[in-house]
Amino acid sequence: MNRWIQDAGHGGSDSGATHEGLKEKEWTLEAALYVFDRLNELGIQTDITRTEDITLDRHSRTEMVRQYDRAISHHFNAGGGAGAEFIHSIYAEGEFEQKLEEEFAKSGYPIRRTFTRTYPGNDQQDYYYMNRETGDCRVTIVEYGFLDGPHLNQLKDRNYRVGMYECVIRAICREEGIDYRQPGDSEVYYRVVAGSFKEYNNATKYVDTLKDKGFDAFVARHEISSRVYYRVIVGSYKKRKNAEKQVEVLDEVGVSSFIDAYQS
Numbered sequence: 117m118n119r120w121i122q123d124a125g126h127g128g129s130d131s132g133a134t135h136e137g138l139k140e141k142e143w144t145l146e147a148a149l150y151v152f153d154r155l156n157e158l159g160i161q162t163d164i165t166r167t168e169d170i171t172l173d174r175h176s177r178t179e180m181v182r183q184y185d186r187a188i189s190h191h192f193n194a195g196g197g198a199g200a201e202f203i204h205s206i207y208a209e210g211e212f213e214q215k216l217e218e219e220f221a222k223s224g225y226p227i228r229r230t231f232t233r234t235y236p237g238n239d240q241q242d243y244y245y246m247n248r249e250t251g252d253c254r255v256t257i258v259e260y261g262f263l264d265g266p267h268l269n270q271l272k273d274r275n276y277r278v279g280m281y282e283c284v285i286r287a288i289c290r291e292e293g294i295d296y297r298q299p300g301d302s303e304v305y306y307r308v309v310a311g312s313f314k315e316y317n318n319a320t321k322y323v324d325t326l327k328d329k330g331f332d333a334f335v336a337r338h339e340i341s342s343r344v345y346y347r348v349i350v351g352s353y354k355k356r357k358n359a360e361k362q363v364e365v366l367d368e369v370g371v372s373s374f375i376d377a378y379q380s
């Protein structure tokens with residue numbers, strides 16, 4: 117299975133596109149967090165470039181993204197136009213973007229185009245740095261719609277936006293061969309939790325520590341009475357017995373953990 121990362125475009129001092137008080141950076145963060153949470157629920161490994169309204173320069177963003185197999189860079193557009201756009205590298209074929217188009221179309225969302233663009237004067241290089249400077253990571257830039265376009269009123273509706281994020285999730289499920297389940301269509305999993313952190317960065321550091329010990333770990337957001345914690349998960353199981361075994365294995369190398377029944 118691919119390791120994914122969700123990139124929330126812009127952030128902090130970079131608002132991205134703005135229109136009538138709307139800021140692109142807020143919706144890109146919403147999109148990335150939503151897809152991050154849902155993929156976690158569905159058992160698809162993903163990371164995220166930012167979880168807050170912080171400035172991420174081009175270098176730190178691409179450094180992070182190039183550590184992963186696949187990335188979605190979430191954006192909203194401006195500048196006149198209508199519908200969603202999907203952008204891939206000149207070195208990719210566009211099969212995944214085809215799936216995205218199909219899912220958007222099935223759910224009745226307007227689509228503008230899928231495209232690639234070369235660097236001026238160098239047709240061996242990508243125009244967009246998220247494609248050009250992200251190494252072997254296969255990045256798809258998703259432009260959900262135009263802030264100054266004819267669908268602005270629909271875009272202002274959170275449910276309308278979430279419907280598009282679900283289209284992205286369905287396309288990723290198809291790509292990974294995972295059964296798609298709707299939000300709230302729950303199944304119980306037993307998760308082995310090896311740590312809980314207030315800071316996302318501390319959680320990812322602990323993931324690295326566990327990886328050095330040979331464990332496959334990932335970070336999941338956990339909300340308790342509206343406070344967010346970042347939990348380090350070292351295995352998610354349908355059978356409680358298997359989770360208990362994992363706790364024992366961790367215990368043997370001095371890592372304490374507990375089991376949490378998780379509804380996805």
Ligand SMILES: [Zn+2]
Nearest residue numbers: 125132191192
């Ligand atoms: Zn953007």
